[in-house]
Amino acid sequence: xxxxxxxxxxxxxxxxxxxxxxxxxxxxxxxxxxxxxxxxxxxxxxxxxxxxxxxxxxxxxxxxxxxxxxxxxxxxxxxxxxxxxxxxxxxxxxxxxxxxxxxxxxxxxxxxxxxxxxxxxxxxxxxxxxxxxxxxxxxxxxxxxxxxxxxxxxxxxxxxxxxxxxxxxxxxxxxxxxxxxxxxxxxxxxxxxxxxxxxxxxxxxxxxxxxxxxxxxxxxxxxxxxxxxxxxxxxxxxxxxxxxxxxxxxxxxxxxxxxxxxxxxxxxxxxxxxxxxxxxxxxxxxxxxxxxx
Amino acid sequence: xxxxxxxxxxxxxxxxxxxxxxxxxxxxxxxxxxxxxxxxxxxxxxxxxxxxxxxxxxxxxxxxxxxxxxxxxxxxxxxxxxxxxxxxx
Numbered sequence: 001x002x003x004x005x006x007x008x009x010x011x012x013x014x015x016x017x018x019x020x021x022x023x024x025x026x027x028x029x030x031x032x033x034x035x036x037x038x039x040x041x042x043x044x045x046x047x048x049x050x051x052x053x054x055x056x057x058x059x060x061x062x063x064x065x066x067x068x069x070x071x072x073x074x075x076x077x078x079x080x081x082x083x084x085x086x087x088x089x090x091x092x093x094x095x096x097x098x099x100x101x102x103x104x105x106x107x108x109x110x111x112x113x114x115x116x117x118x119x120x121x122x123x124x125x126x127x128x129x130x131x132x133x134x135x136x137x138x139x140x141x142x143x144x145x146x147x148x149x150x151x152x153x154x155x156x157x158x159x160x161x162x163x164x165x166x167x168x169x170x171x172x173x174x175x176x177x178x179x180x181x182x183x184x185x186x187x188x189x190x191x192x193x194x195x196x197x198x199x200x201x202x203x204x205x206x207x208x209x210x211x212x213x214x215x216x217x218x219x220x221x222x223x224x225x226x227x228x229x230x231x232x233x234x235x236x237x238x239x240x241x242x243x244x245x246x247x248x249x250x251x252x253x254x255x256x257x258x259x260x261x262x263x264x265x266x267x268x269x270x271x272x273x274x275x276x277x278x279x280x281x282x283x284x285x286x287x288x289x290x291x292x293x
Numbered sequence: 294x295x296x297x298x299x300x301x302x303x304x305x306x307x308x309x310x311x312x313x314x315x316x317x318x319x320x321x322x323x324x325x326x327x328x329x330x331x332x333x334x335x336x337x338x339x340x341x342x343x344x345x346x347x348x349x350x351x352x353x354x355x356x357x358x359x360x361x362x363x364x365x366x367x368x369x370x371x372x373x374x375x376x377x378x379x380x381x382x
Contacts, residue, residue, distance in 0.1 A: 012306075013306075013308045013309045013362060013363070013366040014306065014307055014308040014309070017308060017363055017365075017366070041373060041376060041377070042302055042303070042369070042370070042373040045369045045372050045373050045376075046366065046369040046370075046373075048369075049365040049366070049368055049369040050365060050369075052365070053363075053364065053365035053368075054363075054365060
């Protein structure tokens with residue numbers, strides 16, 4: 001389960017050592033934008049050590065540097081041995097970007113004696129070309145487990161102003177969600193960057209969920225609780241999910257082909273959604289309650 | 294490896310450590326300044342010596358200003374300073 005993904009600057013020990021206490025489902029140790037060129041080496045070693053020596057109760061993802069820099073291979077050399085779940089690959093604009101990284105990861109995994117594909121890739125789509133190539137990127141390698149929208153760089157690339165309302169990224173959001181779902185992978189929304197706007201993050205997270213995103217990134221621990229709440233199933237959704245499964249089982253016992261609940265037909269996608277909701281509720285320890293609508 | 298030039302790593306910020314390393318001819322000379330020197334000074338020095346040993350470094354002057362860094366942070370900063378100041382013999 002990955003509702004919230006919190007970026008932590010890779011060369012800031014004060015933030016890194018608290019990674020497990022900030023409430024996010026996943027942390028993204030950032031070796032890219034949060035680290036100046038002169039400190040890339042220091043951040044790489046610090047993140048590696050944090051992952052190696054600290055017991056962190058959350059999923060660990062690392063944003064490496066993009067393939068158009070001199071840093072990305074050294075990032076992989078340092079980080080892959082620590083087995084992050086995913087590498088976040090910035091400025092992924094074409095399938096070739098992903099294939100190049102995946103191929104190098106193959107080499108490093110072989111040297112380490114790790115199973116091939118043990119670490120996944122999450123392409124960060126933040127260029128106009130990347131948006132247009134989203135599906136091709138999503139299916140470019142079996143390592144791709146999710147797509148990730150980066151709106152700040154994207155709006156600069158498409159030459160428009162980034163706003164809190166986000167109308168300028170509606171197309172990209174829709175495109176990424178559809179591409180990811182078509183490829184059978186998860187998809188994560190861009191951070192809401194005004195860390196002091198407590199109402200804005202609620203609106204933006206709800207908007208992202210309505211588009212179909214799996215979860216949302218954050219650059220501030222202050223936003224984590226809101227994101228977790230928005231991307232968790234509601235009690236009413238959980239009740240409905242259990243009702244769906246019960247209706248299916250009852251219909252099967254009665255030998256009925258067509259199944260309805262509250263006058264609406266239930267088909268395979270609704271059952272699949274109900275199963276996902278129940279799995280998430282169980283993972284969160286939320287019990288079914290029948291007194292909610 | 295041998296330290297061939299002066300180098301530093303880390304910062305003076307809370308939870309970090311600032312490490313300076315310099316070439317030296319006769320053995321290791323380690324200076325530690327820490328807010329927790331009384332309790333952890335020996336442990337910090339042992340950590341520094343461990344990292345130096347990992348790089349087979351027997352001659353160097355190392356100065357550390359510790360701002361309450363965890364061991365993994367001290368290790369990282371010492372290693373970074375070594376990488377920056379070191380070269381193969």
